[in-house]
Amino acid sequence: MDEHTGDRGAGREAEPDHPGEPIVGRETELARLFRAVDPMPADPVLMLAGEVGSGKSALLEHAVRRAAAGGARVLRAEGRESESSLAYSALHQLLRPVPAEVDALPERQRAALRDAFGEGPSASGPDLMLVGVAVLSLLSDMGEHQPMLVVLDDAQWFDRASLDALSFVARRLEGEPVTMLVGARGGDHVPGFDRNVPTLTLEPLDNAAAGQLLDLQPESPTGRTRSRILDQAGGNPLALVELARTASAQDPPAGLPAAGPLPVADHLERIFAARLSSLPASTTRALLLLAAMDSADSAIAVPAGLPPAEDPAWLPARQSGLVRRTGPDIRFRHPLVRSAVYHAASWGAQREAHLALAETLRDEPDRRAWHLAAACAHPDAAVSAELERTAGRARRRGGHAAAAQALRRAADLAPLREDSARLLVEAAAAAVFTGDIAWVEELVAAARTRTDDVALLATAAVQAGRLAVLTVRHTVVFSRLAAAAEQLAASRPAAALDLLSGAAVVRFYSGEDTQRHRIQEVLRRLPANASYAGLRTWVATVSDPFDGRARLVSSLPRLAAEAEDRPERLTAVGIMAWLLDETPQAVRAFDEAFDRWEAQGALPEGLGGAVAWAYVERGRWEQARAACARVTAVGRAAGLDHAVACAATVEATVLAFQGDASSARTRAEDALTQVDPLESRSVAVYARRALGAAAAAEGAYETAYDQLRMLFTADGTPTHYHACYPALADLAAAAVRCGRREEAVAIVERSASALADNASPRLRALISRARGLLADPEDAEPHFRAALADPVLEYWPFERAQTLLDLAEWLRRRRRVAEARGPLTEALEVFRRLGARPWIERARAESRAAGLDVTDAAPDALAGLSPQQQQIVRLAARGLTNREIGEKLFLSPRTVSSHLYRSFPKLGITARSQLRDLIEGTLATAAHQE
Incomplete structure (x- = not known):
């Protein structure tokens, strides 16, 4: 790895050889920490927050001693400001003491970690999600032998790539023999850890x-x-x-x-700096070199001229309370001492120290580049180029924040303004993947001050827009993207279309109709060009999939063929196919894209939720939830609430379909709290659909109707131009059961009239089903038959099975029992395959009433499991190991094992080998329908 750890002692499991500091006035906080590290803690993760000098590190040290005395194994990492620009440096520091355990990981996980640390052969970089799974598996495996305590001190200075991996792990520690303590300065943003993490705040002593x-x-x-x-x-x-x-x-x-409002940190830094004046010159030189270093490793300390720990030069500094000895190393007593020492030195002395360090780091180009940059007082093309190469290496390892930081500094050192502007735009492109829109906009703004190049400024605008569409600021973002597209329409049509494609995504999320008109106006101003056809089709499809639907559908095969070797373009084709209700083609495109594309942990693309929705509609609910897990993990790490909310609505819907109404409501309500329903109508609609499905699963049809009625205005107009229509049949089903038939009829017919000939076969079937449910009994059959007439509707198995059940219920009530048995048998088979428990029970009850001998077939035993347990059991039945299942579902092997252990008694089996026979019929049915 090109980045070594921070203070050597921070990454080791050994206790420091200095005595623990006394704890005064923190008895309550210390007791809370002790409870956290004792067996069976209430929370697997605890954040300890406080200002500089409040005692965080001392408290964490006491917690470490308590845990070690109780038999726990401790892994520690300490944030260093100088290492925050080195990708995965904090994670490398944490895992450095356990190389044997890392080597024992499965090949894919081990390779992901090695790639992250720059030790592997991969040219494309690690799968960032797999890095998180690898760390989770490692900690879980180590916890099998003894409890684990992970201590992350000064986490506000951790590099972003490490934080993403560690926050991924932190969210999955429930039930694991692992506790994570995170120390950070109060008020500092620690991505992934500053929301929904229990926090213990250190207030000033009384x-x-x-x-x-x-x-x-x-x-x-x-x-x-x-x-x-x-x-x-x-x-x-x-x-x-x-x-x-x-x-x-x-x-x-x-x-x-002197008395006054000087911040405590400034007070302390002045105190430490004042002690330097009385120190010998040899001590001062040693202190400055130590302060300039980003590591105290002896491997570089001696060549750089740093005296060994036993050297007499350190004695005055130790007596002044500036440093302490920890094993073979000398460490500053506090980060503020480092800052005081460094800033008290002259520029010439600082430069000399960095050049000495750079000379020793020729085999570590990333760290060397940063030391060379620190020694530059003026622009330097060679050092700028070194930093640009550092950024490239960081990007290949998924260290987007580190890449952006390196490019930003490279821009500062570039002698030519055009090179500086180009590097700033590249920095913005890398920063996009951190989710920090303020940083992206800052970099773009800096680029604008250094160039008038229209092409470069257009690229900058596109980069800012790419991230902006994933935020919740839809009204502001749309106006900005549309305005930029209008300005570039004549001179840079390709860039204008890029911006407009983002504006179309915002239009989908917001559902605002005035935005469609503005998009169409800009499209009309753009020249026709065959090379832009794909982007034009995207903009048209996303902003209004029903306007010229037949023409848009006819373009999909050509676009798919053109995108064959471009996974990201295949994904775009899949999204368009989903919007046009060509779900089978959407799923094929997504499958092909993922076969060709090892996901690198990038941000969810615009409308990335379409992937999960397509899998839901296609009846591949396990894959839908896996897609949701990935979007949620990446979205949370990047602070993209809207992406997380989108995933939550899909997962809530699947949970409702599977009968876990309580969990479905929780996920849907989570989504509604993360967005403004007026700004994000699509999320609001999907959440209401999930809440309606959860209520219907419990038989609370009045509540279900109330939720689904909110999808339409008082006069029955859909509140969202695409997301509302698939709910028409569910609205009708709830209305019939709670006496709201007349109102529902008006809504269904208004939607049918609005869609007219532009309705897809799927929507025509749903409208026919709704009409059958709402019709007078003697008039219902033709509508149900019409809803089942098109063979293509088999590609929406759950919706078709619901219609089959509705038809069967109608037939039985008309005393046509024999005719009802076929649809009932088919519907029950689909519901069982999907694990749709409420509908299984309805179909079984109706089957018994129709005289069918309904036995509790083996696959029905899965109905007693939670949705996640069902996923795990199905994967285990296919022969996947616990580790392989964990990789797919982003769980640790221990968690998988725990779920299987709890599932076996419910399934009536005692061994894993029995799973295949238990659900073999279900898998055969699924394979046939695929």
């Missing part, structure tokens, strides 16, 4: 505790000096200790800061 801490100092201050210290420290433990040390070392205590 006067009594502050006084007690002063009394414990070697020379406890008294009188006016004591009062000044208490006033200046503001309850900060480190400030109290260091101010007391300063006061005792001077008579009178002139080193105390």
Whole structure:
């Protein structure tokens, strides 16, 4: 790996050889930490937040000692500001003490970690999701032997790639013998850990505790000096200790800061800097070299000229409380000491230190490049090029934040303005994948100040727009994208179409009809060009799939053929096919794309939820939930609430179909809290559909109708131009059962009239089913038959099975029992294959009433399992190992094993080998329908 760890001792499992600091006034917080590291903690993850010097590290050290005394194994990583630009440096630091355990991982997981650390042969970089699974598996495996404690201190300085992997793990520790403690500065943003993570905040010490801490100092201050210290420290433990040390070392205590509102961190840094003036020159030089280093590893320390830990040069610094010895290394007592030492030095001394370090790092080009950059006072083309190469290596390992940081610095050092602007645009493109839209916009704005190049500025606008469409700011984002597209329509039509394609996605999410008109206006201004045909079709399909649907459908085979070797374009074709209700073609495109494309952890593309929805409609619910898991993990890591909300609505729908109404409601309500329903009508509609399905699964049809009625305005107009129509049949089914037939008829007919000849076969079938449900009994049959007439409707198995059940119920009530048995048998078979428990029960009850001998076939035993347990059992029945199942579902092998252990008694089996026979019939049916 090109990036070594931070302080060597931070990554080791050994205890430091310095005594623990006394804990005063933190008894409650310490007790909470002890509960966290004791067996069976309430929360597997705990964030410890506090300002500089509040005692986070000391408390974490006590927790480590408590855990170790209880038999836990401890892995630690400590954030370093200088390493925040080195991809996976924090994760490498954490796992560095356990190379044998890493080597024992399955090949794909081991390779993913090696690629992340720059040790593997992969040219394309690691699968970022697989990196997370690998870390989760490793910790879980180690936990089989003894409890695990993972301590992440100063996490606000962790590199983004490490944070993404570790937050992925943190969300999956429930039930694992692993506890994670995260220390971070209060108020700092720690991606992945600052939402829904239990947080223990360290407040300032009260006067009594502050006084007690002063009394414990070697020379406890008294009188006016004591009062000044208490006033200046503001309850900060480190400030109290260091101010007391300063006061005792001077008579009178002139080193105390003057009274005033100076921040505690600034107070402390001045105190540490003041101690430097009395140190010998050899000590000062050693301290500066240590401060300039991004690692204290002896492998580079000696060649760089850093004295060994036993050298007399360190003694004055240790006596002044600036450093301490930890095993074979010297470490600063606090990050603020490092900062004070570095900034107190002259520019010439700083430059000399960085050049000395760069000379020793010729075999580690990334770290060398950053030291060379730190030694540059003026633009330097060679160093800029080194940083650009560093960015390329970081990008290949999935370190998008590290790449963006390197490119940003490379831009600063580029002598030519056009090169600087180009590098800033490239930095923005890399930053897109962090999800930090403010950073992307900052980089784009900087690029605009350095160039007038229309093409480059167009590229910058496209990069900003790519991320903007994934946020919840739909109204603002649409206006910005549309305006930029209008400006570029004449001079840069390709860039204008790129921007317009993003605007179309925003239009889908928002459902705002005025946006469609503006998109059409810009399209009319763009010149016709065959090379832009694919983008034009995308914009037209996404913004209005019913306008000229036949023409749009006819273009799909050509676009699919053109995209054959381009997975990202295949995905776009799949999304268009899904929007046009060509679900079979959508699923084929997605399958082909994923066969050719090892996902690199990129952000969810615009309308990425279409993948999961297509799998739901096609009856491949396991794949739908796996797609949701990936979008959720990536979206949460990037802070993209809208992407997470989209995935939540799909998962909620599947949970409702499978009969887990409570979990479905939780997921749907989560989605509604993450977006503004007026800004994100598509998410609101999908969430209401899931809530309606959950209510219907429980037989609460009045509630189901109320939820689905919200999809339409008072006069029956759909609130979203695409997402509402598939709910028409469910609305009708609920209306019939709660006495709202007349109102539902008006809504269905209004939608049917609006769609007219542009309705897809699927929507025509759903409307026919709705009409059959709402019709007078003597008039219903032709509608049900029409809903089942087209053979292509078999590609929507759940919807077709619902219609079969409706027809069978109607036939039986008309005393045509013999005719009802065929549809009932077929419907029950589909419901069983899908694990749709509420509909299984309905179909079984109706089958018994029709005189069918309905036995509890073996596959029906799955109905007693949770949806996730069903997924795991089906994969295990196919012969997948626990590790392989974990990779697919983003779970640890231990969690998979636990689910199987709990599932076997419910299935009436005792061994894994019995699973295949148990559901062989179900799998055969699924394979036949595929």
